[in-house]
Amino acid sequence: MTVDVASLSPVALRHLIRQGKFTQPTSGLAAGYTQANLVILPRDLAYDFLLFTQRNPRPCPVLEISDVGSRTLHQFAQDVDLANDFPKYRLYRHGKMTKEVTSVADVWQADFVSFIIGCSFSFEAELLAAGIEVRNITEKVNVPMYNTNIPLVPAGKFQGHMVVSMRPIAQQDVPKAVQVTAAMPKVHGAPIQIGQPATIGITDLAHPDYGDAVTIKPGEVPVFWPCGVTPQNAIMQVKPDFVITHAPGHMLVTDVLNATLKYS
Amino acid sequence: MTVDVASLSPVALRHLIRQGKFTQPTSGLAAGYTQANLVILPRDLAYDFLLFTQRNPRPCPVLEISDVGSRTLHQFAQDVDLANDFPKYRLYRHGKMTKEVTSVADVWQADFVSFIIGCSFSFEAELLAAGIEVRNITEKVNVPMYNTNIPLVPAGKFQGHMVVSMRPIAQQDVPKAVQVTAAMPKVHGAPIQIGQPATIGITDLAHPDYGDAVTIKPGEVPVFWPCGVTPQNAIMQVKPDFVITHAPGHMLVTDVLNATLKYS
Structure with a gap:
């Protein structure tokens, strides 16, 4: 028996x-449902990290935080096992990725705190619904992401600079793209820069620091949004003994509709 | 020499x-500038409390959190001394108020964390600007506040039920009042209930649990907003050794305009 995964509920x-x-x-x-990033940290780093996300909500929009040691959620998903319900995880020891696995049940610690963080998948769906092409989807590649010179507000052990994602938008669609994404602050919100990459320290659009380059056509403007790679970067610079994240693109599918992430 | 305090900058x-x-x-x-509530807790309670505010943002909208032990802020005010810049403070020991003071410099602890929390003063100013009367201002009394049966999402040691404030609004102005306040999620946002107090466990509008009763005229609807007394209540139930809050109405005047608290 085969299963059409695209038709399955969350x-x-x-x-x-x-x-x-x-x-x-x-x-x-699970079209229409919010997908989310994951960061699992030991409790002794959780206060500084939560404060860091509070001070930097644009790149680090927290959707939900687990209780200490718990593998469940209450707001974004019922019937969920955080140690198994992401298709792929990355384990980091002392700031270096040591392996990718499909379950973290065997390495679970009683002091783990899971941060469920908003992801641009949600606003890309809304851009498409508004009739705006999303080039990385059209070209079936990862969105291009760049380091910037935009400083983050430090919090305890965490600091750094913002990472941004870029989508080329037709000049006449830029205002609509701002409106659509600004209405979704829980998934990064409005762009942070439009059309002037050098002002935020980006000099070579053809060579992103993460992800893949995409075509920018004549008449299109590069538009930059705060990116969820930002908190992962800030964490790795601290070189914690043990951190777990989702593998890129391998998200938690939640029970919450994207539509409910709009201003409420 | 006399000073017209109403004319002073923040x-x-x-x-x-x-x-x-x-x-x-x-x-x-300091008309137009955001005023803020205060909760000062020792560091060992700060993680649970920050998580509690993250899970209950409607009644507990955090504007800024100090570094541990620091008496300054970075985002909402420059040139600020959190131990002296509120006109009046309340000291609580083991969950009971022990005194009101105008400075807490002499009892400051190296492990203190200050939570600066949004306050309805900001949205009342916007309601007035939209041509909507705010009865507690007209009648020069404290806004009436009520305990409800709306459960909060627990976090660590903190739990409880939401406290709400009530303002009577003319029937035809209710949609506008919702719009104006919904646009300011950092100061409690949209109403939580309109016109049916019994559904949230309020049976006697004439006898509020906190603050003062106000006149409800024919053709007016009682409208209920999440209230900043909620986090103070939740804290006192835990009976911490030592907590400091502002005295009611004696707020921090920040450098941030109310207008910038709108969706951004």
Whole structure:
């Protein structure tokens, strides 16, 4: 029997992933539902990190935080196992990635705190719904991401500079793209820069620091949004003993509709 | 020489307060600038409390959190001394108020964390600007506040039910009042209930649990907003050894315009 994963509800998809039967990127699945990033930290780093996200909400929009040691959530998903319901995880020891796995149940610690963080998948869906092409989706590549000179507000051990994602937008669609994304502050909100990459320290659009380059056509403007790679970067600079994140593109599919992330 | 305090800038007003020359409520001062609530907790309670505010942003909208032990801020006010710049403070030991003072410099602890929390003064100013009467201002009393049966999302040691404030609004102005306040999520945002107090456990509008009763005229609807008394209540139930808050109405006057608290 084959299963059309694209037709599955969020909870059915999580069950499939939990059983190890789906280990692929989640882009395009459970259409309309919010997908989320993951950072798992030990409790002794959780206060500084939570403060860091509070001070830098644009690149670090927290959706929900687990209780200490808990593998469940209450607001964004029922029937969820945080140690198994992401298709792929990355383990980092002392700031270096040591492996990718499909379950972290065997390395789970009683002092773990899980941060569920908003992701641009949600606003890309809304841009498409507004009739605005999203080039990285059209070209089936990862969105291009760049380091910038925009300083973050430090918090305890955490500091650094903002990472941004870039999408080329047709000149006449830029205001609409701002409006659509500004209405979704829980998934990075409005652009941070429009059309002048040098002013935020980006000199070579053709060579992103993360992800893949995309085509910029004549008449299009590069538009930059705060990016969820920012908190991961800030964490790795601290070189914690042990941190777990999702693998890029391998997200948690939540029970919450993107539409409910708009101003409320 | 007399000083017209109503004409002072936020920083000039803070200087006056810091010198002990102004110890009155701050309502109506530094028009247009955000005023803020205060909760000072020891560091060992700060993580649970920050998580509690993250899970309950409607009644607990955090504007800024100090570094541990610091008496300064970075985002909402420059040239600020958190131990002296509120006109009046309340000290609580083991959950009971022990005294009101105009400075907490002599009881300051190296492990103190200050939470600066949004306050309805900001949205009341916007309601007035939209041509909507605010009855507690007209009648020169404290806004009426009520306990409800709306459960909060627990976080560590903190839990409880939401406290709400009530303003009677003319039937035809209710949609506008929702729009104006919904645009300011950092100061409680949209109403939580309109016109049906019994559904949230309020049975006697004439006898508020905090503050003063106000007149409700024919054709007016009682409208309820999440209230900043909520976090103070939740803290006192935990009976911490030592907590400091501002005295009601004796707020921090910040350098940030109310207008910038709107969706951004």
